[in-house]
Amino acid sequence: MLERLRTDLTYWEIGPYHGALPGPMRLKLRIDGEIIVSGELETGFLHRGLEKAMELHPWPATITYADHLDPEAAVFGELALCLAVEEISGLEAPPRAQAIRVLLSELTRISAHLGYIARVGRATGAETLIHYVLRDRERILDLFELLTGARYSLNFVRFGGVAADVTEGFIERVLEVSELMRVRLKEYNDLFTFNHAFLLRAAGMGVIEMGLAFRHGLTGPNARAAGISFDVRKAHPYLGFEALDFEVPLGHGEAGRQGDAHDRFLLRLREIPQSLEILKHVAENVPSGEYACMKIEREFEVPRGEGYGRVESSRGLLACHVVSDSGRFPARIQFRVPTTATLALLPEVIAGLPIADLPVLLASLDLSLAEADR
């Protein structure tokens, strides 16, 4: 005779610090057996008051704060801020500076995507992949160090240009690393992408449907995996992206369903060759000339006005709204960050998921608590 097991819902709290979490956050889960019934989030543990701090510092110092918006992809915060300030000030970065900015952007995108692949590898227990990917990401961090002196918080973009010209051998090494990455991508694919064990963990899991993605304003690779074809580099070209030839991959649910964890992984893997293509073209055609239109002094003032800068960060649409009432200090700097939307839809995605899938889901969503909390 079969006996039905009756269990009560249990309540789990995970965080704010836990190895399975993408950063400091608290997950409050209601669980039925091993199935998550519902989940709530508590964030704010990484709030540093960045936007307020920017209002209290002179304009040139704000770049340092923008740099800390998302430490893993520091350039994008700097860039969005600089584009907005340049709009107000009427500054125009010279073509050489634009090319250096594109190189930095795409190297950062690849670096952040490699970090993502390593995190998904860790969540699924693919130790070999983690070591391969982090080994290769080091090569990109070496390039950052060669150009800016820093490996993570680059603090290199400036109003009207960049902080310095390219160092000797930088361009050649960008081309070298690009070639190497093409070979490595094949290795990752052979090793992992359609690996049976990985498919069992990721295919069909944590599906974000197009409607759900749109309802929460999701952008970036997560939205593109769900079928939303939006990339700021195409929709609102900046830094001369309109003249560059690259494709924007979309998710098709090749191994499971469109918008599942596998699609999100695959999409990033497919964005890397597009970035490599851009790097190759730009590195081979860096224009000569100045790297900045003027030297920005500590007393730099921004005229009264407003600007709005948009960039495609490694996680999606990163926008910066800047208001100046003239003078040495900003009146308001506001960031629209892609992770806010991802966090907003998380409770809907985790409902119905087995608890064992939670680490894989969280890794596949590429959350940056640093940018969400600011």
Next chain:
Amino acid sequence: MELAAIITKLNKAAPGAVLQKARFGRGGAQAIWIEARALPAVAATLRNDPDLKLDWLENLSVAQLEDALVITYFLRSRETPLCAILRATVTLNENESPAELPEVPSVREIWPMARSMERESSELFGIRFGGELAAAGILPKGWRGFPLRKSYVFPQEVFGIAHSRQGTDHA
């Protein structure tokens, strides 16, 4: 679609709602200033009109200019390249009681992605969107005041930890 045509549609749907159009930045973009109380009607027109279909709230930004909070909605369409900027203001009364905090109608029923953005602005500026003072979870629990207001006074002590801005010459 020309901005003038959009304004004509808005005037028809919500008479008196549009206050003015004004330049935004140097890029040629224009912002439509509206009465805050007319936000739901204006938002519904912008989203539902078949020629506009501005169904995506890209960003919601709040800035304090003197004694007013300026709320800016950056809109775009999924189906067309159309973008628009919508703005409304509310006046601040710095000695307000919690019940007197500035109120702005919510647009989350029209643009669902507004929910998290409104919560964030509510927490940092003390605006009641749709009559509700929400916490987005950006600030630690128990935080007092609205840090992005210009009148915000930094606390001397936060959760038992002394805090001082002495020695910083910036502000």
